[in-house]
Amino acid sequence: MFLDVLRRRNPSFIEAAIRLHQEGRIPANSFVLDLDAVEENARLFRAAADRHGLKVFAMTKQVGRNSGFCQAIMRGGIDRAVAVDMACAVACDRAGLKVGHLGHLVQIPRFEADMAASRLRPDYWTVFSREKAGEAAAAAKRAGRTQDLMARIQTAGDTFYRGHEGGFPADKVADVAAMIDALDGARFAGLTTFPALLFDQEKRKVLPTHNLTTLARAAAALAKGGRGDIEINAPGTTSSIVLDILAEAGATQCEPGNGLHGTTPLHAVEDLPERPAMLYLTEVSHLHQERAYCFGGGLYIDPVFPDYDVKAIVAAEPTASAGALASVEIPSTSAIDYYGMIDTTGQVKPKTGDSVVFGFRGQAFVKRGFTVGVSGIARGEPRVETIENPFGVAQDWPELR
The missing domain is CATH 2.40.37.30 (Lyase, Ornithine Decarboxylase; Chain A, domain 1)
Structure with missing residues (x-):
């Protein structure tokens, strides 16, 4: 292709x-x-994200967490990774790429939470449930720190790949935020979903999913309750030309993966x-x-x-x-x-x-x-x-x- x-x-x-x-x-x-092209791609992506005020966490699973790739994107100005799982987080950390986001798509196993909190020390940690929030908070407390937790939310009409399901009910987002804030060792930091964008094969375009609307509505509900300063993490099919869609929906974070090596579905049909x-x-x-x-x-x-x-x-x-x-x-x-x-x-x-x-x-x-x-x-x-x-x-x- x-x-x-x-x-x-x-x-x-x-x-x-x-x-x-x-x-x-x-x-x-x-x-x-091609590490030269990867560095060039990272640099232009970083510039586009800066224009939209977006934090950038690089997904490295598609390239096997290759250390040369990690170092190339760091030279291009991206200094944080999103880890699909603990193996991914450890590989990025070993390559010198700090873990910016952990726990999404794959939650952290209970007996690996201490390693995540003390060694990897992610900027953000996503949880799908009260139990996982408690495990992350307890591990962070044992490590002597307060962990920013992201809540994955979902509602009817959202899209999930089979086997990826999970998350808090979006209409309970205020209660979820309060629950997380009440945990010793944790702080509610924001919301996430996946996928926020998807490639439409018939229209040959990248379009927002219902999930992105769910994020926007939940963020509005939190703002109405006095929580306006939150992170909105909106990954999926991310290239530099779709960042305006994310920014307009209120996203504060993006997570390019295939976009950094020019292989999102849209790259196959357009010269991006x-x-x-x-x-x-x-x-x-x-x-x-x-x-x-x-x-x-x-x-x-x-x-x-x-x-x-x-x-x-x-x-x-x-x-x-x-x-x-x-x-x-x-x-x-x-x-x-x-x-x-x-x-x-x-x-x-x-x-x-x-x-x-x-x-x-x-x-x-x-x-x-x-x-x-x-x-x-x-x-x-x-x-x-x-x-x-x-x-x-x-x-x-x-x-x-």
């Missing part, structure tokens, strides 16, 4: 990735990051300010009948898109040419993606060892691929900076660098 925009807007990235792979410096089954800075690279393993089999491990088609003809660049020499494109069959989500199957009946004739480049909207943290940060592409001197697993842990393959 993103290979076309990659070829048009960042062809040198594709060429550099193939060159480094063919030199033995990048392993097969790798989510590769952020350049594509992520690709998936693998290698042809063997040929069988009329298919060439490439190593998998990170093959991922985001379900936000309808089915489409998946293509990849297959080549032994650096290229972003359309002449190197071949159709590829990806295993269904019910199967382990040991291999992808490349069509060999067209003009591209794959050979064992050829590089294979896809343009996926990655979710590296749910796959088993490596994440690889590459610097110097912008000046024509590409260099591998990091080879890590999906938990942001460096892999001991120095000979590949």
Whole structure:
């Protein structure tokens, strides 16, 4: 889905990735990051957020919490992360990126709350229930601090992905705020939901969800009761050009993820300010009948898109040419993606060892691929900076660098 925009807007990235792979410096089954473009994207996103008065927390799960990525966005002016779970928070903290928001989307397990409060010390901590609020407050008290808690709220008509449900009733928001303020070790800081924005496939636009209206109404109710200075956290499908929607709805926080590497759904249909800075690279393993089999491990088609003809660049020499494109069959989500199957009946004739480049909207943290940060592409001197697993842990393959 993103290979076309990659070829048009960042062809040198594709060429550099193939060159480094063919030199033995990048392993097969790798989510590769153009760190120069990531830094550039972070800088323009930071500027846009500043114009709207929005705090920025970067989501790093899509790139496997890669430390090179974390450091690139810090150079671009974003110094806080939103952690999808504790593993994400620990990886960001290890990379030097402070945790700005914890507990959303995944709540903090009871026996990990002390580590969250004392070691990670997030700026904001989201809770879905009275019990989770109590655990966070108690852990913060033991750590000798007062924790700002965000309450996730919900009401009829709100959108949640299956398995993501949870939150306080929006019409009880005043009681929720009072309950949190009454906890020793906690302070009510504001409200959140997910998703506040979603890509509409038919209209090919990013539009507000009912959840964003729920946030605005709840904030108005709190203001009417004398609570006007609160945080409104509104994540989902965030690129720099949708920040005006969030600001107009009263949001004070935004959380770009795919936007920082140019792979939100809107990036696939429009040329947005952020350049594509992520690709998936693998290698042809063997040929069988009329298919060439490439190593998998990170093959991922985001379900936000309808089915489409998946293509990849297959080549032994650096290229972003359309002449190197071949159709590829990806295993269904019910199967382990040991291999992808490349069509060999067209003009591209794959050979064992050829590089294979896809343009996926990655979710590296749910796959088993490596994440690889590459610097110097912008000046024509590409260099591998990091080879890590999906938990942001460096892999001991120095000979590949």
